[in-house]
Structure formats: C-alpha cells, structure tokens
Amino acid sequence: GENVEQHPSTLSVQEGDSAVIKCTYSDSASNYFPWYKQELGKRPQLIIDIRSNVGEKKDQRIAVTLNKTAKHFSLHITETQPEDSAVYFCAAIPEGQNFVFGPGTRLSVLP
Amino acid sequence: NAGVTQTPKFQVLKTGQSMTLQCAQDMNHNSMYWYRQDPGMGLRLIYYSASEGTTDKGEVPNGYNVSRLNKREFSLRLESAAPSQTSVYFCASSNYGVNTEAFFGQGTRLTVV
16 A cells, blocks of 8 residues: 655744645556644644646745656745644545545644 | 534544444535554554445455445444554545545544553
8 A cells, every 4th residue: 555754754944935846656556645733732724735747836935746656745834924834644545536635744833 | 614523533442343434525525534643653553435335445454344324424334343453543534536635533532441
C-alpha cells in the first residue's frame, strides 16, 4: 500500500517569512494529493489539493508543487502569519483507494 | 447541511467497558473512515468503508469493530476498552473513486482509565 513520509516534523519561522513542507510517496498510482491544516483542538480541514496532471497550484499565499517522477510534493506558504500556526498533513491517494496521511508537520509562526 | 457529525464529543471509560462511537454524514459520500490521533501524532486509519455494505481494516484495527449501517452512518465499537485506546477519534467521509476532499467530524476525545 501507499506510504507517505513528511518533513520536517516541526518548523519554526518568523512572521512574514516563507515555510516549505515536503512529502514523498511510494505508490506511483497515486493521483490525488491534498493538504490539510489542523488547528489546536480542531478537526483537519482541506487547504489545497493537486491532481497528478498538474505540476503546480496556487491559492493566495499557499501553493503546492508536484514532481511525479521523483514522487514528491511540497506545500509552500508565503508571508506567514500567526494564524498559519497549526499542524499540516499531506496525503497521497491512489485512484479509488483510501486516504493515507503523512505524519504531520507542526508549524509555528513566531511574532 | 451538517457535514460529518460524531457523537459523543467526550467520553471517559473504565478498562473493560464497551462503547460505540457514532458517525453520520449528509453529503451522500460513498466512503467513510475512522482515524485515531494520539497526542503529537498523525492520523492513523483504523477501519474504512469504501461503500455501503463493505468494511476493511486500516493500519491499527486491533481492539475495534465497525458497522456501515447504511450510506450515511458508520459506527466504531470498542468491545473491551484498554488504556492504550485513549485517543482522539475522527470520522471522515469522501467520494470513493472520485478522490475529492475528505471531510472530518469534530472528533471524540476518549479517555480509558
């Protein structure tokens, strides 16, 4: 089955700086790659996703890039703000199969 | 449109007691999932149901059973609770085969003493 690795496990950045979180996956059949944000005590919620026929997708301050050849994808957050502090999870899903999440990255944005 | 609803939100059990966590979704999703999240840890899949009438084991199924009662409801049962099952449990749903967003319930914080 699919195996997803995520790095780093913790990340601290100064407010206004950029943050990058990277994930690798094992199953070349995976074709859907969502990113979830989980604030303290809350449920995970989707912030951005990308499909295998697209190399990059951007939504305001967040962007995701995908390299299918190398089997890795990354989340980029620019101009970080205190409200970006949360745990971020990536996932890689082969067509028609269940969600396999990475172990998560705890992002802290320091004022 | 409530999305995914879990009950209860909090529960304390004594070792050996049993309980059922309830989950219902109103988005007409085919797939439903149960995850557990331990402090500082990721989301580990317990069981999932790709469609009504089917269930499959995930990464950590031992000590749990599930029932896909109908398309809307997917319950998780602990037959004999153990302290190692102290965790936050999340139910989620998505459209199997379509790979769209997974929606999560608000979570159940379970403590086994």
